[in-house]
Amino acid sequence: MTGLLLLAFASAGAPIPALPPGLRNLWRDGTVVSRGRRSVVVGHHTGAATLGELARRADTAGTRVSDVLGEPVTPLVVVPASTAEAARLAGVGRLDGLAAVADGGRVIVVPEFFAALNSVGKDVVLAHELTHVAAGTGGLPVWLYEGFADYVGYRDAGLPVRTAAAELAAEVRAGRLPSALPGPAAFAADGRDPARLARAYQEAWLACRFLADRFGEGTLVRLYRDARAAGVDQALAAQGLSVDSLTARWRAYVRDQLG
Numbered sequence: 001m002t003g004l005l006l007l008a009f010a011s012a013g014a015p016i017p018a019l020p021p022g023l024r025n026l027w028r029d030g031t032v033v034s035r036g037r038r039s040v041v042v043g044h045h046t047g048a049a050t051l052g053e054l055a056r057r058a059d060t061a062g063t064r065v066s067d068v069l070g071e072p073v074t075p076l077v078v079v080p081a082s083t084a085e086a087a088r089l090a091g092v093g094r095l096d097g098l099a100a101v102a103d104g105g106r107v108i109v110v111p112e113f114f115a116a117l118n119s120v121g122k123d124v125v126l127a128h129e130l131t132h133v134a135a136g137t138g139g140l141p142v143w144l145y146e147g148f149a150d151y152v153g154y155r156d157a158g159l160p161v162r163t164a165a166a167e168l169a170a171e172v173r174a175g176r177l178p179s180a181l182p183g184p185a186a187f188a189a190d191g192r193d194p195a196r197l198a199r200a201y202q203e204a205w206l207a208c209r210f211l212a213d214r215f216g217e218g219t220l221v222r223l224y225r226d227a228r229a230a231g232v233d234q235a236l237a238a239q240g241l242s243v244d245s246l247t248a249r250w251r252a253y254v255r256d257q258l259g
């Protein structure tokens with residue numbers, strides 16, 4: 001069950017004692033709160049049905065992330081009234097094309113783009129962003145934190161790999177294998193090459209999926225935590241890998257999975 005609560009403020013910026021930090025004092029009016037079993041969702045002029053659905057999905061995402069990380073996860077989700085408001089909250093200029101972002105310990109939903117996703121896509125996006133929040137990203141190469149978030153996001157989604165990695169599969173079938181793990185330039189969300197951006201996520205996802213398939217999910221999670229603490233080179237070395245040897249094995253895995 002989820003509870004819905006409409007909050008009226010006597011004065012602008014009044015604190016909401018029951019809300020965790022990061023969800024307080026977001027807006028002067030129109031704040032609506034929905035609580036799931038483990039999640040808290042705060043919306044701005046958001047309909048009750050939308051917010052209740054998000055609380056249920058945030059609960060599902062929390063369970064999925066918790067299952068992989070082996071620790072409790074409490075999703076905090078913010079639903080602004082518009083894409084522009086989401087961008088302001090996240091402190092970025094534009095959010096075009098993104099359905100949600102991780103920011104400051106919470107997931108910010110971008111309402112227009114999130115609403116355009118199907119049910120599976122919504123759950124994948126929430127689990128992906130919640131993974132960033134729960135596992136952290138600092139000190140890691142982008143392929144590792146985006147790939148890990150997609151690993152968690154797609155783990156229970158029930159999609160065939162060729163469907164979830166459709167853009168990369170088309171490249172592989174055309175005889176073009178990626179030569180290197182995707183770097184920051186491949187993840188530039190500037191709208192110039194959406195297919196390249198999609199492939200960057202798929203390449204990163206399959207690198208983490210390879211590590212889980214070959215060494216076990218527990219090893220992938222350990223490697224991620226080791227990389228956060230000591231750097232990716234040392235974390236890979238603990239598994240007898242280097243970036244070069246991982247790259248070679250990842251390329252063979254991509255060809256095998258998508259060719």
Ligand SMILES: [Zn+2]
Nearest residue numbers: 128132146149
């Ligand atoms: Zn991400």
